[in-house]
Amino acid sequence: MSETPQRAGGRGTGREDGRTARARATRARIVAAATRLFTTAGYTATSIAAIAAEAGVSEQTVYYAFGTKRAVLTTALDLAIAGDDEPVPTLGRSWVRDALDDPEPLGQIRRQVAGAGDIYLRVAPLLDVVRSASTTDPDLAEVWTANIRQRLSVQRVFTEALARKTALRDGLSGDDAADIALTVLSPETYNLLVRDRGWDHSRWQAWAVDALTRLLTEL
Template sequence: MSETPRRPAGREDGRAARARATRSRITTAATELFTTAGYTTTSITAVAARAGVSEQTVYYAFGTKRAILAAALDLAIAGDDEPVPTLERPWVRDALADPDPLAQLRCQVAGAGDIYLRAAQLLDVVRSAATTDPDLAEVWATNIDQRLAVQRVFAEALARKTPLRDGLPTHVAADIALTILSPETYNLLVGTRGWDHSRWRSWATDALIRLLTTLS
């Protein structure tokens, strides 16, 4: 979830377009390897071979394996390589702007679900590797902080639209949403317990309504 400024309007020159395409090939190849072979056992050599580029090209584009993983994760979460922060994404803007609190929660869950359809496996790679790799522990902590920041904005917007259950403070509401809409919960229910995606969406929406609001 990059916080870098938007790319200036206008067509890219050929060199920049080729660089973007190369980075995309590398991150795609790395994602395939990280989610099948694991992060620790995947080498730069293997990523370069899968992407069809030289190792030097990989190092030039990213520098380190950690940087490749971070870029791949950003790409999977966003769904594209446009440098647009999560809170400026159309689905988030639509959810925040909707005056109906139930519609906001449904959109909130749908947006998180779309991210996990793309990124759940890769997020699990980061979470698992973070237990033994200090660099990835930092990546994982940053990801949690980013998700929490988004949920706090959602919680504040929800509180403006409807009273929260039992006078719940918005920071606690954000913690609850962070838990319900976490990749750990998604992977447990969908990946381990075999729920389909639509069942998870229904459950998560109902849980947020019941835990955060007095609505039904």
């Protein structure tokens, strides 16, 4: 039920929904514009004014919607990782549940790599922006550190599930297994192979499945 009282004739809810939809569309346009600028000009060189001009809105609209340039970037990052603006964390996503529920260890690894690959198709360039800017911008250093921590938490859940399905290689500890998965499925590795070395996405995906299988299990 709506928390906004409905006005006579039911028109109040419709007007509120219209405003919400317009605000959501404006935020999406700002995020898309910022993403284009961040990934071409870089974070430091991209100003709020440039984002506003690219999005076709006023600077005040950007400030009203997000407050800071960092908030624009983190929102863009969250949306690219998720693939939508639904408030569902990574571990609650259907592809993660499907991977964790797969009874076969190799099936889990394949689903895990496919899901990570889908994310990197959307977010790898933007993550590279964050990583690069984090060396000189303390705010983005925090964002990058938090992103690594979040990815590690996800990989720990995956490796714990894998260990329940098959023995880890040579008594590998859970922490070491998560670190290995974090490295293999990192945006740095993805960008190195796909962007810098010219691998296509399917080749990276096959390599990542093979690497995780060999490094984590006796399969």
